[in-house]
Amino acid sequence: MNKKLAVILAGIFISAFSIAAILEAKTMKSEGLNAKQERIVTIAAFTANGHLHKLKTALDEGLDAGLTVSEIKEILIQMYAYAGFPRSLNGINTFMDVLEERKQKGIKDEPGKEPSPMPANKSSIELGTENLTRLTGAPTTGKFSTFAPAIDTFLKGHLFGDIFGRDNLDFQSREIATISALAAIEGVNPQLQSHFNIGFNTGLTEAQMRSLISVLEGQVGKKEADNAYDVLGKVLSSRAK
Numbered sequence: 001m002n003k004k005l006a007v008i009l010a011g012i013f014i015s016a017f018s019i020a021a022i023l024e025a026k027t028m029k030s031e032g033l034n035a036k037q038e039r040i041v042t043i044a045a046f047t048a049n050g051h052l053h054k055l056k057t058a059l060d061e062g063l064d065a066g067l068t069v070s071e072i073k074e075i076l077i078q079m080y081a082y083a084g085f086p087r088s089l090n091g092i093n094t095f096m097d098v099l100e101e102r103k104q105k106g107i108k109d110e111p112g113k114e115p116s117p118m119p120a121n122k123s124s125i126e127l128g129t130e131n132l133t134r135l136t137g138a139p140t141t142g143k144f145s146t147f148a149p150a151i152d153t154f155l156k157g158h159l160f161g162d163i164f165g166r167d168n169l170d171f172q173s174r175e176i177a178t179i180s181a182l183a184a185i186e187g188v189n190p191q192l193q194s195h196f197n198i199g200f201n202t203g204l205t206e207a208q209m210r211s212l213i214s215v216l217e218g219q220v221g222k223k224e225a226d227n228a229y230d231v232l233g234k235v236l237s238s239r240a241k
Contacts, residue, residue: 128159136198172202
């Protein structure tokens, strides 16, 4: 009787362990953005669409969530490549005000690390071409590069070399920021589609992409979120082929 009971209990234990393992795997697969990543979404989106009052709140929440001063500065700097210098500078000025207010309250924010020096043995274009190839998964060429070679040089040398080459913000965080900014701007769906693909290439999951859009829906607007869901659906269909 005791032996039978031991066998039954062992079976129950193994079943429970298996179920727990399955549930854990499903949870890991369906896990969305963490708190810091969610704040990157709102910081980038409100910088891009120019809603500075909401940006101020997002910046406060970003610091409270654990983003460093350096990381947030880097997000705001990167935004000029996607939303223009005026929006980027407005974001930086807003961040300076937020930091001063927090300082007056006695809050000491983590400064974070500054970017390392660029490689001495590579030009910005060489570094940018490597980064872009790594992010897209293949050498990038397009009709625009023949029609307007200067924009191809700026894209590879400046955006993916000088900016993406700065290592105080990882590629996943940069893509979360870029996707969020593009989703907050009308008329840039081709670029949004491209960066959803790049985001997946950095290791972001479908669950994280949907989590990103959920943050947009709750914080930025349903119109922007619906458009982002539509673009994401096209990307997922294309990648499934």
